[in-house]
Structure formats: structure tokens, C-alpha cells
Amino acid sequence: MVTGGTGEPGAAPPAEANRGRRRGWRGPALFASLVLNLFLIGLIAGGWAHHRHGLGWIVGMPGERGAPRFAGGPPIRQAVQSLPEADQRVFKETMGALRPEIGREQQAIRRLRERATEAVRAEPFDRAGFLAAMAELRQKQLGIQTRVHAGTADALSKLSAESRGQFADQFKPRPRP
Numbered sequence: 001m002v003t004g005g006t007g008e009p010g011a012a013p014p015a016e017a018n019r020g021r022r023r024g025w026r027g028p029a030l031f032a033s034l035v036l037n038l039f040l041i042g043l044i045a046g047g048w049a050h051h052r053h054g055l056g057w058i059v060g061m062p063g064e065r066g067a068p069r070f071a072g073g074p075p076i077r078q079a080v081q082s083l084p085e086a087d088q089r090v091f092k093e094t095m096g097a098l099r100p101e102i103g104r105e106q107q108a109i110r111r112l113r114e115r116a117t118e119a120v121r122a123e124p125f126d127r128a129g130f131l132a133a134m135a136e137l138r139q140k141q142l143g144i145q146t147r148v149h150a151g152t153a154d155a156l157s158k159l160s161a162e163s164r165g166q167f168a169d170q171f172k173p174r175p176r177p
Helices: 015-023 026-053 074-081 085-096 099-121 127-157 161-169
Strands: none
Touching (some): 074 085, 099 127
């Protein structure tokens, strides 16, 4: 015979016992909701940052995806696009010559990102492996940046003083709206 908290047959259990059972699922559900919301916010923010600023994994390479035929992030791209068509071709040809070498470096960067990711997922966490991969990643990115800067200098050396001035004008500080 089933009895409730009052001892009467068929009576419902006391309200205090039900409250504990009902509340038991709310904490984990709220925590799961919070985690899901933070994950979605992170995805949205990451997508926005990648699209808006060209940012990739952890540090990333500006202009890595969808960049025009010459290397460089949005400021350089914008400055080159402000130039006359003939000067733009000079940039594209000069920077295009760097593409195979930079492409190989970007492949190495992807492999280093994979190594860093593996170190993060390792159990226990492979701190030394992660730091080593990130140090190599920094060096590769610095190498690409150095090549892009040298290529930019080479292209600028082929332009007239007027075109170089027009290029430089794109980097002047602008008042914020």
C-alpha cells in the first residue's frame, strides 16, 4: 500500500519533497543555457572580428582569407586601391611575386596552429608544446610581415612621388565620428 507523507493511503507526498525534485533540474538547465549562450556569443563575435578585421585563430593573419592578389591587411589594401590603376598593377605584380613563398609560410602556420591545438587538447595539457608552437607561429607570422613590408617598399620605390604621397595619405589619422 502506497502512503503519502501524512500516512493516509493514496495521499500526495508533502510539498517540501516535491519542491526539491522540481528544483533539481533548474540549476543544470540554467548552467547549460548560460554555456550555450556564451558559446553562441563567441561564435558571433569571432565571425564579426574575422570579417571586420581579418582576424583568425588566436592571432591570425590579416587578409589571410579573401585577400586580393597582393598580400596585406585592410589598411594596405585600402591604400593601394586609392592609387591609379597602373600603380595598383605595380603593387599586384610586386606582391604577386611573393605569393608562392608566403603561401608556403601560411601552410606552415596552419600546421603550427594544429600543433598548438593538439597541445591544448592533450591530457594533461602540454604547456611546453603549446608555448613552443606559439613561439614558432609568432616567428612565421613575423617573417611573412617582414616580407610584405619589404615587398611594399619595393613597390613604393617604383611609384612617383605623387603616388607615394597618395598612398601615405591613406594612413593619416582620421577623426572618429
